[in-house]
Amino acid sequence: MLELDHVSIAYGETQAVENFSLHMEPGEIVSLVGESGSGKTSVIRGILGLLPGGGAVTQGEIVFDGKDLLDIPPEQWRAIRGREISMIFQGSGAMMNPTRKIGTVFAEYLRTHEKLTKKEAWEKGTQMLARMRLPSPENIMRSYPFQLSGGMQQRVGIAMAMSYEPKLLLADEPTSALDVTTQAQIVGEMARLRRDYGTAILLVTHNLGVAAYLSDRILVMRQGRIEEAGDRDSILKSSTNAYTRSLLESVPTMGGVRYV
Amino acid sequence: MSEPEVIMEALHVCKSYPASDGRWLRANEDVSLQLVKGKTLGLVGESGCGKSTFMRFLVALDQPDSGKILYRGQDITALRGETLRQTRRHIQMVFQDPGASFNPKMKVRDIVCEPLLNFGLITPKEKAAVCRSLLEMVELPGDFADRYPHSMSGGQRQRVAIARALALQPEILILDEATAALDVSVQKNIIELIVKLQRERGLTIGFICHDIALVQSVAHQVAVMYLGRVVEVLPGENLRSEARHPYTRALIDAVLDLDTDPRKPVTVIDSEPPSPLDIPAGCPFRDRCGQCFEKCAREKPEMRWLSKEHGVACHLVSEEG
Numbered sequence: 001m002l003e004l005d006h007v008s009i010a011y012g013e014t015q016a017v018e019n020f021s022l023h024m025e026p027g028e029i030v031s032l033v034g035e036s037g038s039g040k041t042s043v044i045r046g047i048l049g050l051l052p053g054g055g056a057v058t059q060g061e062i063v064f065d066g067k068d069l070l071d072i073p074p075e076q077w078r079a080i081r082g083r084e085i086s087m088i089f090q091g092s093g094a095m096m097n098p099t100r101k102i103g104t105v106f107a108e109y110l111r112t113h114e115k116l117t118k119k120e121a122w123e124k125g126t127q128m129l130a131r132m133r134l135p136s137p138e139n140i141m142r143s144y145p146f147q148l149s150g151g152m153q154q155r156v157g158i159a160m161a162m163s164y165e166p167k168l169l170l171a172d173e174p175t176s177a178l179d180v181t182t183q184a185q186i187v188g189e190m191a192r193l194r195r196d197y198g199t200a201i202l203l204v205t206h207n208l209g210v211a212a213y214l215s216d217r218i219l220v221m222r223q224g225r226i227e228e229a230g231d232r233d234s235i236l237k238s239s240t241n242a243y244t245r246s247l248l249e250s251v252p253t254m255g256g257v258r259y260v
Numbered sequence: 261m262s263e264p265e266v267i268m269e270a271l272h273v274c275k276s277y278p279a280s281d282g283r284w285l286r287a288n289e290d291v292s293l294q295l296v297k298g299k300t301l302g303l304v305g306e307s308g309c310g311k312s313t314f315m316r317f318l319v320a321l322d323q324p325d326s327g328k329i330l331y332r333g334q335d336i337t338a339l340r341g342e343t344l345r346q347t348r349r350h351i352q353m354v355f356q357d358p359g360a361s362f363n364p365k366m367k368v369r370d371i372v373c374e375p376l377l378n379f380g381l382i383t384p385k386e387k388a389a390v391c392r393s394l395l396e397m398v399e400l401p402g403d404f405a406d407r408y409p410h411s412m413s414g415g416q417r418q419r420v421a422i423a424r425a426l427a428l429q430p431e432i433l434i435l436d437e438a439t440a441a442l443d444v445s446v447q448k449n450i451i452e453l454i455v456k457l458q459r460e461r462g463l464t465i466g467f468i469c470h471d472i473a474l475v476q477s478v479a480h481q482v483a484v485m486y487l488g489r490v491v492e493v494l495p496g497e498n499l500r501s502e503a504r505h506p507y508t509r510a511l512i513d514a515v516l517d518l519d520t521d522p523r524k525p526v527t528v529i530d531s532e533p534p535s536p537l538d539i540p541a542g543c544p545f546r547d548r549c550g551q552c553f554e555k556c557a558r559e560k561p562e563m564r565w566l567s568k569e570h571g572v573a574c575h576l577v578s579e580e581g
Contacts (some may be wrong), residue, residue, distance in 0.1 A: 035443040036414075093322055149532055150307070179306040179470055188526040203463035206443055209516035213526070227480045236518055250448040254475040254500050259478050260300060260453040 001026050002047070002168060007060035009042045011053060016042040017224045020060070026167060028192060029201045031211035033247070034221035040204045043221075044170045048087055049077060049200075051242060056083060064168070082113055082182045083164040090173040092157025096145040102156055103141030124163075132159040132189070151182030158189060162197070169193065174209055185204060208251045212236055220244050268295040268351075268432060269319065273327035275313055283538050287313040288324065289488045292563075298359035300458065300478025302496060304472050304511065310488040311468050315434050318466060319353045320344060331432075349379060352425040356437040362409040368395070369405040371421045379428065394423040398453060415446035419453065426457065434466040439474070449566060451478055474512045476500065479568065484508045484576055487536055487544040489546055490563070494570040501513040504572045508547045543575065553578055 002024040009017040017039040024030055032040040045051050047062055049069065062069040065084065072080070089095050096105050106128075107121035116124065122141065129137035134155055145153060154174060160242040161169060171190070175183040187210055193199045205211050211218055220227045220243065228241040239245055275288040276467060288309045295318075296300050303311045316322040317329050320336050328335045336347055352375075362371055369391045376382045376401040389534055392402045393403040398419040403413040409417055418438060425433055435454070455478065458465055469475045475482055484507065492505040503509055510529040529548045540547055546556040553575070563574045 035445060037370070089495060101284065168352075180472065180511060180514040181306060182532065184516065184526045187516065188528055205305045205517075208444065209518060209520065213516045213520050213522050214520045232522070245443060248518060250444040251518060252444075252447075252471060252477050254473050254476065254512060254515055256473070256515075257477055259451060260458075260480055260494070 001065060002144040002202070003063045004005070005061040005063070007046065007062060008058045009039070009046050009051065009055060010058045011051075011055045015188050015224060016055065017046070020224075022219065024168070024200055026200055027198045028031060028217070029190075029195060029203065029215050030219065031203045031205060031215040032219050032229070033056055033208055035206065037223075038226075039224040040222075041172055044087070044172055044202055044204055048081060048085060048170060050087075054243050057128060060240065066240070071210075078112070082109070082161075082166070084166050085168045085170065085171040086161040086164070087164045087172065088157045088161050088174050090153070090176055091150070091153070091158075093145045093148070095157070096153070099146055100144070101141065102143055104158075106141065106160060109161060113164065125137045126135070128159050128163050132162065134159065137258060149182075150180055153180075154186055155189065158186070158193075162193065162199070162201035165197050165199070167200060168253060169199050169201045171201055171205075174203070174206055175207065176205070178228065183207075185211070189215060208248060209253075214241070217243065218249065243258065264299070265297040266294045267297050267332055269293075269328075269330045270314070270317070271330065273314065273317060273324045273329065275310075275317070275322075275324045275558070280539055283537050286488050286539060288317075291327070291485075291488075291490055293483055293493070295464050295466060296320070296481070297351045298462040299480040300496075301465050301526045302467045302469065302475035302482040303485060304469060304475045304482060305485035306470065308533070309485045310536075311485050312436055312541055313355075315436055315466055318432070319351050319434055320348065321353075323500055329359065338366075349428045351432045351434065352428060352430040353434040353436065354418070354421045354425050356440055358421040359409060359413070360434050364409055365478075367405065368409075368412075368420055371409070371420060372427055375424060375427045376518065381428075382436050390427075394427055395420075396456070397426065398423045402446050413446075414442050418442065418450055422450075422453065422457070426463075428460075429461070430463075431468065432464045432565060434468075434556065436468045438467075440469070440471075446472075454478070471515075472499070473507070473515050473517070484511065487533060487539050489544060489573065491545065491574070492562075492572045497527070498570075502570065504566070504570075504577050505574045507545050507547075507549055507575070510548075512525060555579075 004022040007020045034040050045059050057070055102124055106125035107118055110121040110124055126141050128136045129140055138233055175186050215232050217231050219229040230242050262520055269291045270291055273288050273291040276284040276286050291314055305311050317324050323337050329337050369387055370393055370525050372394045373387045388565050391405045394465045400419050457564055467479055476496045476499040480500055483490050484492045485508050491507045513527045534547055543556040543561050544556055546552040555575050561575045563571045563573045564578050565571045
């Protein structure tokens with residue numbers, strides 16, 4: 001379904017990602033893990049053609065469902081973004097206009113993708129929130145982003161991203177800003193998306209616990225390159241790569257190392 | 261084993277902030293905790309539970325409405341002026357974001373030496389040598405003295421923040437989410453540094469963190485806060501096996517470890533904490549608690565001590581005895 005073939009991404013002179021290859025099947029959950037600056041976010045932004053600040057794919061191919069994503073005219077992107085591939089960000093609150101209600105933004109989003117009246121779009125948005133099991137969807141539609149908690153904002157972001165049941169969901173650190181309890185909730189929600197809708201998820205995270213719970217496969221990135229890739233168990237349980245091992249050992253766990 | 265020496269003690273600390281519509285936000289309610297010499301007290305809870313508010317009282321950055329903060333028997337909430345300034349030497353703090361807590365125009369040398377100059381402990385001529393030894397203490401190369409905050413990584417900045425906090429050789433160090441912004445591998449290094457410094461200097465540490473797994477790995481004693489109240493206090497060592505409060509258990513269950521079974525659905529407690537503007541009567545946790553019964557709606561549970569080190573504020577535990 002998604003194929004990245006020897007992709008390199010650069011911001012001007014600075015090489016962010018080198019020689020990155022990934023193959024994803026429908027319904028698969030793959031995690032990119034690594035430290036800050038390892039190039040994981042560049043990879044998923046590159047897929048959606050949303051590299052910021054002069055970033056560009058300098059080499060390789062990105063193919064999604066037979067379409068070469070590097071060679072798509074801007075007007076066709078609209079049919080793909082949101083409908084076939086959508087994205088959730090670290091803070092969904094930050095991507096929403098603070099001066100406008102959730103419902104207004106949601107309705108506008110739906111109306112760019114299909115012909116709906118404002119009222120129909122509002123209703124569809126409300127239904128979508130209800131389908132994602134958000135409590136009192138009407139209230140949420142009438143709220144401003146700052147009136148919702150971080151976890152709730154993130155669930156609204158997921159509901160928006162899932163409006164057209166995309167085949168692929170790109171998730172950029174979706175739980176990093178949240179408390180453990182809320183994080184667990186969002187993680188549960190993402191697992192359900194795959195189960196109920198067969199959505200494939202490409203997850204960027206520095207939280208190895210989240211990656212370990214959700215993923216079928218894990219790619220460990222370091223300084224723009226894939227350090228190690230493999231299925232979940234081989235990375236978590238039998239990796240021989242020193243860098244992967246050191247990352248895994250740094251994760252604080254409930255029954256783990258005590259320093260005092 | 262000698263009797264633990266309590267060097268700082270909070271007694272029945274309360275704090276409310278006025279909200280725009282005339283209501284009051286109860287940030288801290290009857291918080292009583294102790295810091296024991298040379299040990300770490302971990303403070304854990306969700307965002308908005310009042311843990312940072314409380315730690316700000318310990319460094320006298322803010323004042324509680326009622327209650328006392330005793331440092332070596334002296335109530336620091338009553339101190340003013342020069343006596344307060346002198347007390348600050350003994351209690352220092354490291355913040356979450358060292359990028360925001362440094363003056364971007366100051367070099368590392370000036371940042372770490374400023375507290376010493378403030379208290380007249382060194383002369384400007386001694387700065388170079390003092391700075392070098394402070395950087396050495398936090399395992400940074402000496403030439404970092406000429407750097408500005410923006411030319412260092414997050415982990416390096418946090419080391420500088422620790423050097424600044426320890427420059428005055430305080431007895432107590434408060435760390436407010438000091439590792440939350442760092443990568444796990446860097447976090448591990450910083451934690452190892454803090455633990456090493458604690459051993460060498462007998463530091464007493466207040467460690468605020470929302471990651472309960474990290475807290476249990478560094479804290480001798482852990483206090484769990486919920487909506488401004490301490491709901492459970494217990495030794496970090498026994499956190500997983502002995503935690504009794506349903507909220508502590510929920511926090512532990514929400515941690516995704518590397519060995520969490522991916523086929524098992526994540527156990528989540530219901531939704532989110534109620535607004536601190538609108539804390540339910542009775543037990544504050546009852547809305548989200550699976551084991552709540554009639555008494556929970558009626559009465560606020562008091563802290564009940566199961567042993568000298570383990571206290572729980574929950575009716576379930578009191579009923580069982």
